[in-house]
Amino acid sequence: MTPQELVVRMLPPFGGWLALAALALPGGSPLRGAAVALFLAAGPGAALVRVCVPAFAARPAEGPVERRDPDFARHSDLLERLMLTLFLSIGAVMLAATVLIATHTFSAQRVLLTLTLLTTLAAFCPPLRASPPARTTPRTPKGSAP
Amino acid sequence: MRPPVTPKERSTPEPTPARDGANTPGGTPETASQSSSPSSSESSSAAHEPVTDLSDLSPVRPGRSALAWPGLPLLAALALWVYAVRHTDVSRLDDYGLVTALHPTFWAGLVVLTAGFWCTVRDPRRPGAWAAAYVLGLLVMERATQAVLYPTPLYAWAWKHDAVIDHLLTAGGLQTADQVGDMAVYDQWPGFFAAQAALVRLLGVESSAMFMAWWPLVSSLMLLLPLLLIYRTFTEDRRLIWTAVWLFYVANWVGQDYFSPQSVAYALHVAVLAVVLRRFGRTAVRCGRPRQAVWTVVITLLITAIVISHQLTPGMLVVCLVALCLSRRYRDWVPVVTTVVIFLAWCLTAALPFLSAAMPDMIRSVGDVGANVETGYGATPTGTGAIATSWAARLLSGSVLLLAAAGVLRQRVLRHRARPLLLIAAAPLPMFAASSYGSEMIFRVLLFMLPGAAFFAAAALLPKVRTLDADAADAADAADAAAQAGAGRPAVPARHGLRRFAAWVPPAALLAGTLAFVPAYSGKDRINYFPPQEVALVRQLFDQAPEGSLVVAANRNYPLAYDSYWSVDHYWFLDDARSHVDRIVRDPAATLATDMAGVDRPARAYFLLTQGQLANSEMNGQLTREQLDRIQDSVAASPRFQLVAENGAGWLYVLKQTGGAER
Numbered sequence: 095m096t097p098q099e100l101v102v103r104m105l106p107p108f109g110g111w112l113a114l115a116a117l118a119l120p121g122g123s124p125l126r127g128a129a130v131a132l133f134l135a136a137g138p139g140a141a142l143v144r145v146c147v148p149a150f151a152a153r154p155a156e157g158p159v160e161r162r163d164p165d166f167a168r169h170s171d172l173l174e175r176l177m178l179t180l181f182l183s184i185g186a187v188m189l190a191a192t193v194l195i196a197t198h199t200f201s202a203q204r205v206l207l208t209l210t211l212l213t214t215l216a217a218f219c220p221p222l223r224a225s226p227p228a229r230t231t232p233r234t235p236k237g238s239a240p
Numbered sequence: 241m242r243p244p245v246t247p248k249e250r251s252t253p254e255p256t257p258a259r260d261g262a263n264t265p266g267g268t269p270e271t272a273s274q275s276s277s278p279s280s281s282e283s284s285s286a287a288h289e290p291v292t293d294l295s296d297l298s299p300v301r302p303g304r305s306a307l308a309w310p311g312l313p314l315l316a317a318l319a320l321w322v323y324a325v326r327h328t329d330v331s332r333l334d335d336y337g338l339v340t341a342l343h344p345t346f347w348a349g350l351v352v353l354t355a356g357f358w359c360t361v362r363d364p365r366r367p368g369a370w371a372a373a374y375v376l377g378l379l380v381m382e383r384a385t386q387a388v389l390y391p392t393p394l395y396a397w398a399w400k401h402d403a404v405i406d407h408l409l410t411a412g413g414l415q416t417a418d419q420v421g422d423m424a425v426y427d428q429w430p431g432f433f434a435a436q437a438a439l440v441r442l443l444g445v446e447s448s449a450m451f452m453a454w455w456p457l458v459s460s461l462m463l464l465l466p467l468l469l470i471y472r473t474f475t476e477d478r479r480l481i482w483t484a485v486w487l488f489y490v491a492n493w494v495g496q497d498y499f500s501p502q503s504v505a506y507a508l509h510v511a512v513l514a515v516v517l518r519r520f521g522r523t524a525v526r527c528g529r530p531r532q533a534v535w536t537v538v539i540t541l542l543i544t545a546i547v548i549s550h551q552l553t554p555g556m557l558v559v560c561l562v563a564l565c566l567s568r569r570y571r572d573w574v575p576v577v578t579t580v581v582i583f584l585a586w587c588l589t590a591a592l593p594f595l596s597a598a599m600p601d602m603i604r605s606v607g608d609v610g611a612n613v614e615t616g617y618g619a620t621p622t623g624t625g626a627i628a629t630s631w632a633a634r635l636l637s638g639s640v641l642l643l644a645a646a647g648v649l650r651q652r653v654l655r656h657r658a659r660p661l662l663l664i665a666a667a668p669l670p671m672f673a674a675s676s677y678g679s680e681m682i683f684r685v686l687l688f689m690l691p692g693a694a695f696f697a698a699a700a701l702l703p704k705v706r707t708l709d710a711d712a713a714d715a716a717d718a719a720d721a722a723a724q725a726g727a728g729r730p731a732v733p734a735r736h737g738l739r740r741f742a743a744w745v746p747p748a749a750l751l752a753g754t755l756a757f758v759p760a761y762s763g764k765d766r767i768n769y770f771p772p773q774e775v776a777l778v779r780q781l782f783d784q785a786p787e788g789s790l791v792v793a794a795n796r797n798y799p800l801a802y803d804s805y806w807s808v809d810h811y812w813f814l815d816d817a818r819s820h821v822d823r824i825v826r827d828p829a830a831t832l833a834t835d836m837a838g839v840d841r842p843a844r845a846y847f848l849l850t851q852g853q854l855a856n857s858e859m860n861g862q863l864t865r866e867q868l869d870r871i872q873d874s875v876a877a878s879p880r881f882q883l884v885a886e887n888g889a890g891w892l893y894v895l896k897q898t899g900g901a902e903r
Contacts, residue, residue: 121444185545191434202441
């Protein structure tokens with residue numbers, strides 16, 4: 095693992111622990127707000143996307159009929175990962191908060207701690223491997239059977 | 241390269257590098273610019289237009305100055321906006337809302353921004369980042385202006401959602417109808433509110449009112465990435481992509497971007513569509529590469545977040561996904577089944593109390609299209625300003641839908657290639673027959689049609705997508721025309737002038753739509769804005785109201801209307817039967833005193849009349865200003881009421897109690 099990969103892998107959980115530490119700052123402080131908002135908007139999603147990237151990349155996405163720009167598909171994939179980082183994070187925050195509130199165990203610190211622990215767990219997970227392509231049995235041409 | 245999908249595509253030869261050479265990355269900037277710039281292609285005859293389609297915008301390497309000039313109109317527009325917001329006074333809004341209050345430089349800024357965007361996005365020498373910068377500029381001017389101008393958050397509904405978050409934080413869990421009455425519905429779809437409750441505590445702020453004014457900007461920004469991905473699935477042409485994004489934002493005036501569950505659920509809905517359109521197609525499956533199961537897991541997470549947050553959005557998602565299955569390219573039932581299973585699971589467990597109570601009404605409204613699209617009492621624009629801004633909104637929506645229809649008819653190639661988007665645009669229409677959704681279904685249907693409609697509307701404003709077949713046909717037509725001209729038929733000089741005129745129509749349409757957004761979106765700000773005095777007056781009420789008190793008001797259009805709804809009751813008399821409202825108008829103080837009499841000590845009964853209620857009643861065809869003034873005068877003169885507080889934004893009275901419980 096290269097140092098760059100290590101940074102990418104550990105950045106989301108680091109953001110979570112940083113946000114937890116930022117809770118010590120006074121309420122309404124911009125630093126506290128930035129640390130919390132940044133982690134909630136990107137942390138859990140970034141950790142999940144990193145785990146899933148090999149599986150994501152196993153099959154090309156649907157794209158336009160015309161293929162002029164060689165970088166177009168790559169840029170689209172990048173946008174897709176950014177989008178998933180954001181929306182998986184939002185989804186994770188909503189799900190975690192809902193589960194805690196439905197079980198009457200809600201507190202904001204618990205929501206943040208839960209997400210940080212899940213993000214840390216995801217950072218230690220190996221990347222998902224792509225499922226192998228479907229095995230297709232070659233048809234025997236008519237009349238060629240022994 | 242993706243193989244041809246349909247028989248038509250298979251019969252259409254791919255453009256060859258030789259004919260497209262000027263547009264490939266290897267082409268020289270000069271050649272690329274000449275061959276692909278819209279002006280050259282439009283001014284020359286059809287026979288000499290570059291072959292292929294709208295994607296003829298390959299990257300080139302212009303000089304730095306050429307790269308940077310789009311920044312000038314953008315900066316000028318933003319400077320005009322800053323000047324405008326610093327010189328706009330919102331303390332006296334009239335019936336046109338923000339439209340007449342805005343400093344004229346705001347409009348100048350919008351014109352400069354739109355003109356700059358149109359020139360930039362159509363110029364192949366400009367990097368795509370400039371188009372993105374313009375769209376961000378548009379979002380700032382459209383969705384951040386109110387947050388900057390108004391000292392308090394807009395919309396009574398946003399204040400209501402703030403109260404729901406406060407309730408969750410106070411209760412620490414979900415409650416039932418026995419505990420919170422009708423408001424229990426929010427506890428049955430708590431996803432958004434639970435997340436916001438956590439955010440309020442984590443930020444360490446007093447309430448979500450501290451940041452909810454900025455939510456329209458945040459929720460609009462959330463839509464940008466999924467919209468881009470959806471459009472990039474069907475075209476490489478960044479003119480089409482960014483013009484569609486622009487049109488989506490200017491046509492999205494329906495006001496569902498405020499601090500609400502539907503704002504997030506809608507963004508998640510568009511994100512699910514983006515993933516399904518990109519990853520659930522059959523192209524790669526036909527190539528023997530099955531879809532990765534991880535995509536099903538991804539959409540399951542997103543769909544679950546939608547289902548736990550909002551009632552209507554999962555239904556809209558189901559109809560969109562079913563519509564997609566109508567196309568061969570997306571005949572994959574996994575997303576539909578996933579959504580239906582999660583939706584049903586939630587409806588039959590957590591949301592069952594609400595649904596079992598509401599089901600009879602829901603079943604009755606199925607098929608009653610007339611009633612479902614009808615606006616209810618208290619939603620009829622009244623007065624010149626309200627009517628004018630309502631018409632601006634209708635014209636804006638109608639124009640975008642008409643443009644979309646024109647795009648579908650005119651862009652034969654796109655109609656074929658982007659058919660799934662066409663299906664998504666049409667899919668919400670049957671929901672008219674399903675429910676009135678509190679007289680809001682027409683707006684919601686429009687909102688869910690927009691991603692697809694904006695794409696085809698943008699296509700109507702841009703040059704035709706061309707294929708080699710079409711080009712050959714045009715060449716034949718041109719040859720025929722030349723032969724006819726050679727045979728002595730007179731040329732048509734008017735055609736050149738017509739073409740020049742036609743070139744101005746698309747930017748004019750884009751500009752008109754961009755300008756029309758302001759009255760459509762902000763034209764009712766007199767109703768939606770609550771000045772700080774009004775907030776202070778209502779806060780004063782809740783600071784002193786004992787548990788079990790009753791608040792009587794004309795309608796619910798005031799800030800903090802639902803504050804402490806778990807311990808304070810409300811009665812909005814304009815929601816009552818018309819005969820009772822007439823009785824209140826005839827004999828206000830006595831009728832209201834009777835209505836408020838059933839409150840036992842130590843609870844109190846308050847009568848609150850504020851600026852927001854007056855504006856809402858007047859502009860939505862309920863009671864007139866004179867009638868409401870008469871009610872206030874009657875209560876003020878009545879010995880049964882006592883004035884508790886008064887300021888420039890309203891009056892607060894309490895019903896006097898004598899002895900024990902007053903009856």
